[in-house]
Amino acid sequence: MLRIACCVIRSTEHATRNIIMEVIMMIKIATGCIGHETNTFSPVKTDLDSFQGKKSRTGLKIGSEIIDTFKGTKTITGGFIDAAAKLAFELAPLIWTFATPSGAVAQSAYDYLKQLFLEKLTEAGKVDGVLLDLHGAMVTENLEDAEGDLIAAVRDIVGDDVPIISTLDLHANITDLMVEKADVLIGFDEYPHVDCYERGWEAAQIIISILRDGLKPSMVIHRLPMLIAPPKQCTFRPPMKDFIDLAHRIESEQGIVNVTVSGGFPFADIRDAGVSVVVTTDNNPKLAAEKAKEIGDQIWNRRNEFEVTLTPVKQAIQYAKEIGEGPVILADGSDNPGGGAPCDGTVILQTFLEENVQDAVVAVIADPESVQKAIEAGVGNEVQLEVGGKIDDKHGKPVLMAGVVHLISDGCFVNKGPMGTGMKTNMGRTVVLKSGGVEVIITEKRVQVLDQELLKSVGITPVDKKLIALKSAVHFRADFESIAQKIFEVNTPGVHSPDLFQYDYKNLRRPIFPLETEETEFLGETRFLSQ
Structure with a gap:
């Protein structure tokens, strides 16, 4: 009798595990990328050929081509793919394309790629979440914030209850719209960007925590009136290394989900170009605001350390x-x-x-x-x-x-x-x-x-x-x-x-450091814009 009971119990446990695994495997996460870092001062045109033709170094990948291209690579999407296998969810690849950085993207090119992206998302059917591999500094002929526009369009399709997480480059010019329409934004911690794979993994882990564990992300952005030239955004050495180290210490604290320090892309003549800090907590916007401001204040107080010295x-x-x-x-x-x-x-x-x-x-x-x-x-x-x-x-x-x-x-x-x-x-x-x-x-x-x-x-x-x-x-x-x-x-x-004084900015919000110094007041702003 005991043996029979044990068999029944084991059989029941086995069936339960199978049911649990079936439920887990039902989770479907869409993923894709339309990527570009836009230098609005660049003479190099960015047309559709830049994304999918002879000028492109990667081309346009659709559906399973994305898996074939990135599986086994130390990239963001490579991280998504490995995480899907390890965390047991289905990855639904849409489209992936990234043009070499250049001038403003032709509006017709962006419109075509956006429509294709949304068509593939619709064809994927019901999804439980969306993982985006974006840059964060794409500008088109008519849009200062192409990523915000794309995230908003994805939100319109999947609805408010489906989590959207996007990775971003460390040079992202993070906007209110991005923060408002995404659930979590995860920027690179390293420049050079040697942590792309890890950030892809992190994004996947967080979206699964939302879906399986009830994580409720509260995201806050703290924006500084400040531009940093790329050489001084390098995280191998101070001052930028110090702020990334601080971000990591804060991430280890209770209730903190992610801390992103974005150096911004100063070669985009748009209103929101510049430095920002984004902190995500588990349902605690007040804590997020406090931590974002803490990091922002430290960056601002050391702003004079970002001057670049060049050698003839x-x-x-x-x-x-x-x-x-x-x-x-x-x-x-x-x-x-x-x-x-x-x-x-x-x-x-x-x-x-x-x-x-x-x-x-x-x-x-x-x-x-x-x-x-x-x-x-x-x-x-x-x-x-x-x-x-x-x-x-x-x-x-x-x-x-x-x-x-x-x-x-x-x-x-x-x-x-x-x-x-x-x-x-x-x-x-x-x-x-x-x-x-x-x-x-x-x-x-x-x-x-x-x-x-x-x-x-x-x-x-x-x-x-x-x-x-x-x-x-x-x-x-x-x-x-x-x-x-x-x-x-x-x-x-x-x-x-890196000589930022040579550029004829017309759309950038002013005053901003270092273009203005003595007359610049600390205009850092903290925004509660999470979903």
């Missing part, structure tokens, strides 16, 4: 000669395509040639015309090219360069460094042109240098070089800082220059 290119070269050993890295942040610049600036290349430097490489210059001519000349042959300087006159003139075509490549490689690990990068057809002691990597597509594999894929070993010029502001540090003898953030012209 010739001076950096002289320092490199004195150092002797390499590699010495020159960061050309003003022409960073990862922030909307053309990636065809020539100031460093011109100076390298004039100074007759040796064992040097420039990575990269985007110039499809020069790529085509080099390919026509062929590997091992000499060719004379006018390299770069073709998009506008703000980043240097074309450089007349006679050299040997050292290599021709398809421009494809897989990231092996700590940022975007496992993601495929497509630079378009790529050539290496060598003139004297200088090699220049010329690509068809604009691409930020953030992984050593970019150089290795075209036969260049970074540690063997004495001088490396990189088109990047901060992301390069994730994979290059460990091999660099010295890094110089050099003073070059461009639409991503």
